[in-house]
Amino acid sequence: MSDNLQPRGADDTTFAQPLYTPIKRRSFFMYAGATAGATALVLAGCSKDSDTTPTSSTISLGTGDVGVLNYAYALEQLEAAFYAKVVATPATDFQTGELAYFTEVAAHEAIHRNFFKAAITRDAPGKLLQDLTPNFTSIDFTKRLSVLTTAQTFEDLGVAAYNGAGILIKTGAYLVIAGQIVSVEARHAAYVRERLAINTFSSSPQIDANGLDKAMMPVDVIAAAQAFITEKLDASTVGK
Amino acid sequence: MDFFKLIDQLSEVDADVMGRFDSRRAVFSSLGTAAKRTALAATPLFLGAIFQKAYAGTTSTPVEVLQYALTLELFEQDFYAKVKASSQYAGASATDKAAIDQIKGHEDAHVALLRGAITGLGGTPVAAAPFKAAVFATLTTFNGPVYGTSQLGIAQLLEDTGVRAYKGRAGELLGTALLTTALQIHSVEARHASKIRQMRGQKPWVNPGDDAVLHPTYTSGVTGPTSTTTPFGYGIPAYTTASPTENNTTQSGVAITTALGATYTTADAAASFDEYLQAAEVLDASRAGGLVGA
Numbered sequence: 261m262s263d264n265l266q267p268r269g270a271d272d273t274t275f276a277q278p279l280y281t282p283i284k285r286r287s288f289f290m291y292a293g294a295t296a297g298a299t300a301l302v303l304a305g306c307s308k309d310s311d312t313t314p315t316s317s318t319i320s321l322g323t324g325d326v327g328v329l330n331y332a333y334a335l336e337q338l339e340a341a342f343y344a345k346v347v348a349t350p351a352t353d354f355q356t357g358e359l360a361y362f363t364e365v366a367a368h369e370a371i372h373r374n375f376f377k378a379a380i381t382r383d384a385p386g387k388l389l390q391d392l393t394p395n396f397t398s399i400d401f402t403k404r405l406s407v408l409t410t411a412q413t414f415e416d417l418g419v420a421a422y423n424g425a426g427i428l429i430k431t432g433a434y435l436v437i438a439g440q441i442v443s444v445e446a447r448h449a450a451y452v453r454e455r456l457a458i459n460t461f462s463s464s465p466q467i468d469a470n471g472l473d474k475a476m477m478p479v480d481v482i483a484a485a486q487a488f489i490t491e492k493l494d495a496s497t498v499g500k
Numbered sequence: 501m502d503f504f505k506l507i508d509q510l511s512e513v514d515a516d517v518m519g520r521f522d523s524r525r526a527v528f529s530s531l532g533t534a535a536k537r538t539a540l541a542a543t544p545l546f547l548g549a550i551f552q553k554a555y556a557g558t559t560s561t562p563v564e565v566l567q568y569a570l571t572l573e574l575f576e577q578d579f580y581a582k583v584k585a586s587s588q589y590a591g592a593s594a595t596d597k598a599a600i601d602q603i604k605g606h607e608d609a610h611v612a613l614l615r616g617a618i619t620g621l622g623g624t625p626v627a628a629a630p631f632k633a634a635v636f637a638t639l640t641t642f643n644g645p646v647y648g649t650s651q652l653g654i655a656q657l658l659e660d661t662g663v664r665a666y667k668g669r670a671g672e673l674l675g676t677a678l679l680t681t682a683l684q685i686h687s688v689e690a691r692h693a694s695k696i697r698q699m700r701g702q703k704p705w706v707n708p709g710d711d712a713v714l715h716p717t718y719t720s721g722v723t724g725p726t727s728t729t730t731p732f733g734y735g736i737p738a739y740t741t742a743s744p745t746e747n748n749t750t751q752s753g754v755a756i757t758t759a760l761g762a763t764y765t766t767a768d769a770a771a772s773f774d775e776y777l778q779a780a781e782v783l784d785a786s787r788a789g790g791l792v793g794a
Contacts, residue, residue, distance in 0.1 A: 364703075367768040374760035375772075379752055423683040432671040435679075437752055439667040440773040442683070443690035447704040450694035459598050461695040462606060462688055471609030472684035473691070 318492040321478070322387060325431050326380065327498035330389040331478050332438065333376035335421055338488055339414050340369040341394040346411075351404040358404070358455065362411075365448055372441055379437075393490035408456050415449035416466060416474070417484055418442075423475035428499025446473070560737050562678055563623040565669050567734040568779055569682065570614040572665055574629040575792060576658055577611050580604040582631060583651050588642035596643070596699060603655075603692050610685055617678070626732045632793045643699060647712045652700050657717045659693035660706060661788055664717075667776035668743070690774070705771045706746045716786040718746040726780040731792075739780035746775050 321330045343366035350359050380388045400406040422442035429435045450461035460466075467473055476484075478495035486493065583589050583600055592600075615625040639651045647653025666686035673679035694704035702710055706718060716723075721742035728738050749756050749769040756769035783789040 364768065364771070367764060368705075368772040370762070371756055371760065371764055371768060371772040374762065375751060375754060375756065378754050378760060419687045423680065423687055426670070426679050426683045427675065427677070430675065432674055433752065435671055435674055436667065436776060437773075439670050439683070439686065440751070440775065442687055443663045443667070443774040444705055444772060446687040446690035447694040447697075450691040451698065451704040454695065454698055458595055459602060461599075461698075462602060462691040467606065467688055467691075469609065470613050471606035471688055472613075472681065473687040475680050475684050 318494045319390065320494045321389060321482075321498050323497045323500050325429060325434055325499070326384040326387045327495075327500070328425050328428050328438075328478075329376055329380050329384070329434065330387070331425065331482075331495055331498045332422070332441075333373065333380060333389050334392060334489070334493060335418055335481070335485065336369060336373040336376055337392050338394060338485060339418060340366070340373040341392075342396065342399075342410065342414060342488075343369050345396060345401055346407050349401045351407050352402050353404045354407075355404070355455075361451065362407075365411075368444060368448070390491075392493075395488055395490050398487070405456075408452050411452045412449065412456060415445055415452060417476075417481060418445040419449055420474035420476040421478070421481040423473060424477050424481070425499065426475075428478075430499075560672050560735060562673060562676065563618055563621050564734045564736070565672050565682075566614055566618050566621070566678070567623065567626050567732065568669060568730075568736060569666065569685070570611065570618065570626050571629045571730075571732050572662055572782070572788070573607055573610040573614060573685075574626065575631060575788060576662065577604070577607040578629065579631040579636070579655070579658060580607060582633075582636050583655070586642075586651070588639070588651055592642045599695055599699065603695070606688055606692070610688075613681070613685075617681070626734070629732065629792050630794060632791055635791055647700075647715075650700075652696055653712065656693065656696045656700060656702070657712060657715060658788070659689055659696055661717050661777070661782060662689040663693055663774055664746075664777040665779070665782045665788075667774065668778050668782070672737075703771075706774065707771045708747060708767050713747075716784070720745050720775075720777065720781055722780055722784040723786045724784065726784075730779075730783060736779035736783070739778055743777050743781060744775045746770065748773070748775055 321327050321334060343362060346362045347359070347366045350362075377388065399410050419442055422438050422445065426435060426438060429438065453460040453463075453466075462473075478498040482493050482495040580600060580603060584604060589597065589600065618625045639649055639654055641650045643652045644650040647656065663686065666682055666689065670679060670682055670686070673682055697704050707713075710718070712718070722739060726739040728735050730736055747766070747770045749766050751773050754760070756772065757764050757766055777787075781787065
């Protein structure tokens with residue numbers, strides 16, 4: 261795993277160690293295993309917020325297929341906001357082609373976000389999840405490594421989220437849409453992984469001994485993503 | 501509702517009813533997990549869904565969907581085995597060899613997994629789906645500029661086709677535990693496609709600037725008569741009408757370029773969503789079907 265996180269080439273000399281450490285720790289939580297990571301982040305959330313955030317302020321993503329769509333909408337909001345900021349304030353040490361790449365990905369994720377907004381508004385009037393406020397304070401957008409590592413986290417998490425949500429979907433048409441998006445997220449994931457370390461596009465432990473990608477349930481995904489979202493989200497009823 | 505009495509009654513009018521349910525054992529295992537987290541009051545609704553599955557579209561059982569997936573994996577596995585045995589691969593860089601080895605390892609794992617699942621459901625796994633040796637012999641380079649004569653060019657076509665193929669059958673596994681496994685394979689194929697594309701200097705996603713954009717892999721439709729029986733012995737759904745092509749910019753009736761509150765390019769709109777292919781399209785002579793054989 262540590263190979264994924266090593267800076268490459270010229271980055272060794274320009275790399276900011278104080279930044280690297282917290283990023284690496286967070287990534288460890290993401291990849292040590294869904295349950296371990298989720299538990300750690302949930303616990304962190306509790307210790308930080310239990311005194312200040314009453315339970316009643318938690319936003320439910322809803323039930324049934326609309327819940328699944330709002331769940332996807334929440335994740336796409338997060339990704340779209342992240343890439344928009346990556347493009348608006350590019351890392352000073354981006355390598356050739358990386359800004360152009362992120363500009364295209366920013367468009368893909370904005371399209372995914374806006375598509376879900378349009379689809380939910382059309383199919384379930386009044387059920388659309390509110391606009392979320394991202395919390396990117398842990399990300400140093402001026403540093404390539406911070407951006408790439410966070411991008412990998414979001415893309416791998418997105419793939420695991422769609423893979424896990426498939427079984428919760430009851431409408432075939434929504435399953436097809438989810439399938440059409442998840443493979444694009446997987447393409448993104450494989451790209452950022454290759455920028456961080458060669459031949460990690462589908463390496464262990466992201467892919468297991470059966471050749472399977474990760475699949476995570478909504479509560480575990482939201483627990484992992486919660487650190488990047490100001491509002492408290494409740495995914496416990498998604499798909500039910 | 502007396503579930504067992506209902507099955508008895510069905511047996512009287514349909515002698516094969518138990519066989520139908522047996523081939524859908526996965527549905528019942530899915531019911532097991534669903535029941536654990538669902539109030540008993542909701543159970544009749546779930547049973548209704550299962551009956552609908554058991555009697556809808558008799559051309560396609562979960563085993564047949566798995567056989568189709570196994571066919572594609574065997575095909576890819578044989579292709580990469582041929583690559584690894586070639587002099588072109590021998591002359592590639594250690595890094596590129598390692599990438600191919602990683603991909604081949606996953607195809608091996610998928611074959612083993614699917615074989616086990618089919619056997620577990622009482623089926624006999626498809627034995628082989630070799631990549632035509634005569635066609636392979638025309639791939640004179642490992643990673644040359646012409647996709648049609650390079651091993652990686654064909655690898656890109658196979659991986660992108662695999663991504664489309666899994667998407668095309670996922671709906672038939674709706675609500676079953678098998679769906680999750682299929683999705684977990686599907687995203688690995690997409691990672692492979694992304695890597696092969698990067699090795700070739702193409703964008704990681706299907707886009708109008710691809711050198712192979714006009715290949716049938718990225719379009720849709722069939723070139724010949726279709727059948728609901730495959731050369732491999734299992735059934736597939738009847739071909740209806742051409743699937744959307746990869747340059748599609750309308751999803752679920754929403755015009756992506758203009759209807760989202762902002763204007764997006766057709767390239768970004770097309771790249772944001774991968775498209776599916778029906779089994780008949782994948783097995784058409786213009787795509788994988790034309791490359792399978794001795």
